[in-house]
Amino acid sequence: MDNIAGQKSALSWATNIAVVFMVLVWLIPTVGLFVSSFRDRDQISASGWWQAPFSVELTFRGRAPVEEATQDGSIWVIEGNIFEDEEVQAAFSSGDGTVTAFGDSGRAPAEYPAGTVAELDDGQTLSVAPDGAYRFTSPEEFGRRGPRIYFAADTPPQFTLDNYRNVLTADNMDRAFINTLTVTIPATIIPILVAAFAAYALAWMQFPGRGLLIAAVVGLLVVPLQLALVPMLNLHNAIGVGQSFLGIWMAHTAFGMPLAIYLLRNYMVGLPRDIIECAKVDGATDFEVFTKIVLPLSFPALASFAIFQFLWTWNDLLVAKVFLPSSDESKVMTVKIADDLLGSRGGDWGILATAAFVSIAVPLVVFFTMQRYLVRGLLAGSVK
Amino acid sequence: MSPLLQGVLTIVIGVGGCVGYFYFANLILDKVIFPTKGPNPGRNINRANQVRPWLFLFPAIFALGLYLVYPVIGSFYRSLFNRAGDEFIGGGNYAALLADDGFRTSLFNNFLWVIFVPAGATFFGLLAAQLTDRLKWGNIAKSLIFMPMAISFVGASLIWKFVYANDADIGMINAVREMLGAENPVDVLQIPFWNNFFLMVILIWIQTGFAMVILSAALRGVPEDTIEAAIIDGANPFQIFFKIKVPQIMATIVVVWTTITILVLKVFDIVYATTGGNFGTEILPSYMMSYMFRDDGRATAVAFVIMLIVTPVMIWNIMQARKEMR
The missing domain is CATH 1.10.3720.10 (MetI-like)
Known part of the structure; x- marks a missing residue:
């Protein structure tokens, strides 16, 4: 369809630009998360992730050592270089910082531009040069501890893996990752087999009530999960399963069943009738037809359902919150992020970004490698 | 037992159980209940073929019935009771919602x-x-x-x-x-x-x-x-x-x-x-x-x-x- 008459090149330009715009809008939030997860935590809160490649003005504080105070006439003076302060050196290991502004209180750490002399309260003065050399004067003796000096300095962009190290070692996030895997894999594999047999029966076997059952499956596709939470949790408690991995596997298996049967049946119905009838004429039983012909031929549908179920169980929050114990050692990643990290570390953007990225990395890999099957499954599910 | 091991075990039991169920149920149907050898082989084959779909469907229907159909009724029933679940309050919860x-x-x-x-x-x-x-x-x-x-x-x-x-x-x-x-x-x-x-x-x-x-x-x-x-x-x-x-x-x-x-x-x-x-x-x-x-x-x-x-x-x-x- 590339050369249909009536295609205007102006329109094609507009199309290209519109698509670029749309892709950017869809991509940028995720890119932001990705970039943020590699940034130093102080830099995250000091400048937006879109400024990540540029140096960031951060504020620091040091202390003028009172031991070095000298009396110069009637005033007391402390001189030195702020970059030699221990507290400051931790942040400037290379020692090549440039002071842009300074101040004497934490509320206004960058009140005066570097190089000027600031008149402070009580007749004190302070000046800090861009290279860090400072001079603090006071008409009276300094107190027991030296005065604080606050300053702002440009720091080069810093990309670290610290966030990942923190997330994966502290916070039990490694445990949550394993828990997610533990929930996901059985919950993906078990429904496939159960659903495949049922789908075969609904597609290729004649029996009374078949149409009704198919209609029931279509209806159950839309039953809200919320209905099942209370009664099934009570049932699990009554039969001794309680809130446990076994419980969530059973729940996920059942909740994935309508889609599995629906997808697989739609696919199996489309298999060539000849093959199946020939096999039957040759004396194959239904069991053999299913295991030797239908199952291998249905691989694409099985794969697409497996991807759906994998993404759905990996990303699920609701079922995990209800059917898993709420203790820390059995939390999955989504629960961990939503309940722990967003609550207690709501301001720690580096940790949040990294945790989120760890949790979406696996589904993204699955998505990009298996996209073909995913699309095919979607189409089988909704377009005839 | 670590959850991961438990998971592996569940896969084995789950998949093995499914395969075993389908295989043996099918075998028993054909060999024991309606044997194709002996008297009335024709009638037996027909009967076996009438039962077989339900054999294939049973686990799925069971899961669907228990986790999706029963809760519709179960949830409705539960919603007619108070917080502790011991007192019937009819539409009380719905009235409170409104x-x-x-x-x-x-x-x-x-x-x-x-x-x-x-x-x-x-x-x-x-x-x-x-x-x-x-x-x-x-x-x-x-x-x-x-x-x-x-x-x-x-x-x-x-x-x-x-x-x-x-x-x-x-x-x-x-x-x-x-x-x-x-x-x-x-x-x-x-x-x-x-x-x-x-x-x-x-x-x-x-x-x-x-x-x-x-x-x-x-x-x-x-x-x-x-x-x-x-x-x-x-x-x-x-x-x-x-x-x-x-x-x-x-x-x-x-x-x-x-x-x-x-x-x-x-x-x-x-x-x-x-x-x-x-x-x-x-x-x-x-x-x-x-x-x-x-x-x-x-x-x-x-x-x-x-x-x-x-x-x-x-x-x-x-x-x-x-x-x-x-």
Whole structure:
């Protein structure tokens, strides 16, 4: 369809630009998360992730050592270089910082531009040069501890893996990752087999009530999960399963069943009738037809359902919150992020970004490698 | 026992159990109950073939019945009892819901969600499907727009925190506002009424890819001769799109629309992870979760209300499916 008459090149330009715009809008939030997860935590809160490649003005504080105070006439003076302060050196290991502004209180750490002399309260003065050399004067003796000096300095962009190290070692996030895997894999594999047999029966076997059952499956596709939470949790408690991995596997298996049967049946119905009838004429039983012909031929549908179920169980929050114990050692990643990290570390953007990225990395890999099957499954599910 | 080992064991038992069940049940049916050798082989084969479908269906029907059919009744029954579950209060929970401001807010918000999320996702999906159709790099563009489908609602909420954050150095909206000269950052998730729409954007962002994939396949299926005929008659590209293509894929648009509508009624994660239902953003699923573990009577009542809202779509779906099967 590339050369249909009536295609205007102006329109094609507009199309290209519109698509670029749309892709950017869809991509940028995720890119932001990705970039943020590699940034130093102080830099995250000091400048937006879109400024990540540029140096960031951060504020620091040091202390003028009172031991070095000298009396110069009637005033007391402390001189030195702020970059030699221990507290400051931790942040400037290379020692090549440039002071842009300074101040004497934490509320206004960058009140005066570097190089000027600031008149402070009580007749004190302070000046800090861009290279860090400072001079603090006071008409009276300094107190027991030296005065604080606050300053702002440009720091080069810093990309670290610290966030990942923190997330994966502290916070039990490694445990949550394993828990997610533990929930996901059985919950993906078990429904496939159960659903495949049922789908075969609904597609290729004649029996009374078949149409009704198919209609029931279509209806159950839309039953809200919320209905099942209370009664099934009570049932699990009554039969001794309680809130446990076994419980969530059973729940996920059942909740994935309508889609599995629906997808697989739609696919199996489309298999060539000849093959199946020939096999039957040759004396194959239904069991053999299913295991030797239908199952291998249905691989694409099985794969697409497996991807759906994998993404759905990996990303699920609701079922995990209800059917898993709420203790820390059995939390999955989504629960961990939503309940722990967003609550207690709501301001720690580096940790949040990294945790989120760890949790979406696996589904993204699955998505990009298996996209073909995913699309095919979607189409089988909704377009005839 | 470590959960991982337990998981491996479950896979083995689960898969082994399924295979074993299907294999041996089938074997027993053919060899023991209705043997094909001995008296009446013909009648036995027929009978075995009548039973076999139910053999194949049994585990699935059992799971569906227990986890999806029984809860409809079980939840309704439970919703007629008080918090502790020991006293029958009839419609008491429903009356309490109607009297509760929180419920009315979430009903209204849910109404907004049900209108705007499917509309937004379908609109952008259709737009993306049409625009990428002829592009050389259309497939790459599509898979990038489709990507949020793989991201959890919780993850997506976090991603959008970096857009909405109340801080010009974190949130992009406030950064843009600052660039345009605004003095103080605003928390867009606290603006009454409009904050709902900022949350809906997250779900639209996720669902557009789904709509796009399906509508794009439908657009490809539009017969080319109808388009050629329109071109020959002098239709411009917009007319071709709105008057030739869209009417022909209307059925698919409706399917996409209803699928997303159903999804909207289930998703509590986004509200839960962003505002926690505060600032007037509660919707029914998150409202239900606020009662879960605290008052089962109320929680099941809310769940049943969601079920009632879904029912028309369910009936429509079943009617469509039956029509297609004929």
